Amino acid sequence: MILTDFSIDSLYLVKKALDDYEDQSVNILMVHGVDVSSYPSDLLFFSKSVLYSKLVSEEFKEACSVLRNRYSSRINSFRFDFFTGFTNAAFGNFLEGNKVDKIYVAGNFQSRHLSGMSADITGFVRKCKTEKVEVKYVTSEEGPVSGQLARLFQMNA
Amino acid sequence: MVLIAYWLSKRLINPIKVITEEVNLIGTENLHVRLDVSDNEDELTQLIRTFNNMLDRLETSFETQKNFISNASHELNTPLTSIIGEADVALARDRSAEEYVDALQQILKEAEKLDKKTKALLYLAQTGFNGKVLVFDKVRIDQLIFDVHKTINRIHPDNKIVIDFSLLPENPEMLKIKGNEQLLHLALSNILLNSYKYSSNQSVKVSLGLAENQVILVVTDSGIGIPKDELQYIYDPFFRASNTRNFEGYGIGLPLTRNIIKIHKGELNVYSVQNEGTIVEIKLPVGKYTL
Numbered sequence: 263m264i265l266t267d268f269s270i271d272s273l274y275l276v277k278k279a280l281d282d283y284e285d286q287s288v289n290i291l292m293v294h295g296v297d298v299s300s301y302p303s304d305l306l307f308f309s310k311s312v313l314y315s316k317l318v319s320e321e322f323k324e325a326c327s328v329l330r331n332r333y334s335s336r337i338n339s340f341r342f343d344f345f346t347g348f349t350n351a352a353f354g355n356f357l358e359g360n361k362v363d364k365i366y367v368a369g370n371f372q373s374r375h376l377s378g379m380s381a382d383i384t385g386f387v388r389k390c391k392t393e394k395v396e397v398k399y400v401t402s403e404e405g406p407v408s409g410q411l412a413r414l415f416q417m418n419a
Numbered sequence: 420m421v422l423i424a425y426w427l428s429k430r431l432i433n434p435i436k437v438i439t440e441e442v443n444l445i446g447t448e449n450l451h452v453r454l455d456v457s458d459n460e461d462e463l464t465q466l467i468r469t470f471n472n473m474l475d476r477l478e479t480s481f482e483t484q485k486n487f488i489s490n491a492s493h494e495l496n497t498p499l500t501s502i503i504g505e506a507d508v509a510l511a512r513d514r515s516a517e518e519y520v521d522a523l524q525q526i527l528k529e530a531e532k533l534d535k536k537t538k539a540l541l542y543l544a545q546t547g548f549n550g551k552v553l554v555f556d557k558v559r560i561d562q563l564i565f566d567v568h569k570t571i572n573r574i575h576p577d578n579k580i581v582i583d584f585s586l587l588p589e590n591p592e593m594l595k596i597k598g599n600e601q602l603l604h605l606a607l608s609n610i611l612l613n614s615y616k617y618s619s620n621q622s623v624k625v626s627l628g629l630a631e632n633q634v635i636l637v638v639t640d641s642g643i644g645i646p647k648d649e650l651q652y653i654y655d656p657f658f659r660a661s662n663t664r665n666f667e668g669y670g671i672g673l674p675l676t677r678n679i680i681k682i683h684k685g686e687l688n689v690y691s692v693q694n695e696g697t698i699v700e701i702k703l704p705v706g707k708y709t710l
Contacts, residue, residue: 323631324630324631324633324635325630327629327630327631328586328588328628328629328630328635329586331588331589331590331593331628331629331630332586332587332588332589332628332629333589334588334589334590335589410688410690410700411630411635411637411700411702412637412639412688412690412698412700414586414628415583415586415624415626415628415635415637415639416639416698
């Protein structure tokens with residue numbers, strides 16, 4: 263499982279995970295924390311697919327495709343999901359339900375709060391019992407190609 | 420009843436009549452005229468807006484053509500003036516054999532420049548044409564990159580171009596696109612030669628990857644870059660950025676490359692930071708060849 267803020271830089275974690283599991287096939291789950299409000303009226307209109315189309319840029323999808331094609335034989339599945347719970351227990355259930363073996367988190371992860379609803383779930387990650395891997399990477403928010411597909415080719419595994 | 424019908428029809432027809440009159444005034448001499456647009460959101464206003472937008476595009480296109488023609492004649496004129504001047508001076512009085520040889524060499528140099536420029540211009544004009552019949556066939560982009568690298572090795576054996584295939588798809592058969600190999604070769608050479616030229620021989624990286632239905636080619640250099648406010652002009656024929664004074668060039672490579680990419684229904688994007696480097700991103704649709 264990989265915590266993502268849907269930035270192309272965060273795909274560095276995917277690369278790292280794939281390099282770590284060189285001779286096995288992996289199921290990749292990209293997770294973004296979401297703070298769903300407790301007002302029934304908001305809950306009524308909350309939809310994961312709408313949120314997905316709002317937060318995920320075309321460039322990000324293309325970058326994921328490039329990675330999928332590069333490691334096609336080793337990637338069993340490549341999914342996205344939102345974690346909407348707010349307790350450690352809920353997170354534990356989420357991990358169990360998705361059969362997560364390992365969580366990749368950026369050591370210096372500062373989620374670009376993409377929408378008013380994005381939540382920082384690194385706290386849950388730290389407290390859970392699943393094996394974690396912390397990866398340090400350098401984000402360059404101001405580089406000329408930040409947010410563009412070309413950024414994927416700048417990151418070195 | 421009749422009155423209402425009459426009033427209604429006048430209300431609808433009148434604005435259309437006004438538009439017809441205004442449009443009749445627009446010709447090639449005054450393409451800058453635009454129709455008056457009110458603040459409503461009704462269909463007629465939208466039509467007027469669309470029409471005005473079309474006029475914007477037409478005017479830009481006409482201006483570009485006019486510019487191109489005047490730029491082209493200026494560009495061709497300069498070496499011609501040199502040649503005429505050199506010949507005139509040489510013939511003005513008796514000179515030594517050496518002086519004649521010198522003069523002739525100068526004339527030859529300028530003539531060759533002229534030759535290159537006219538060829539480049541012709542190419543530019545040809546690729547801008549929609550009606551030209553080109554042969555489109557399967558082109559493997561990874562092979563293309565190798566070929567272009569070979570070409571550049573011949574011209575500039577000291578180049579530091581590095582090919583990065585780290586993100587190549589596991590199935591490189593999918594890197595086939597439907598295109599014209601000569602044109603694509605030309606387009607890519609242009610980009611790489613630019614990177615080489617404006618990098619003062621620092622390394623240039625060419626990366627290749629495959630997205631959903633597009634081949635992605637990225638050329639990265641750490642050269643002089645392009646000033647931010649000049650980025651919008653880089654595709655104008657003959658445009659040369661303000662920081663290129665120490666480098667030779669005619670400003671034809673990039674517009675030509677963009678035309679070629681457009682013919683292949685692809686996308687060309689340039690990102691740059693002055694004095695840090697330039698990144699050129701080329702996207703080309705994958706050919707629908709069954710594997």
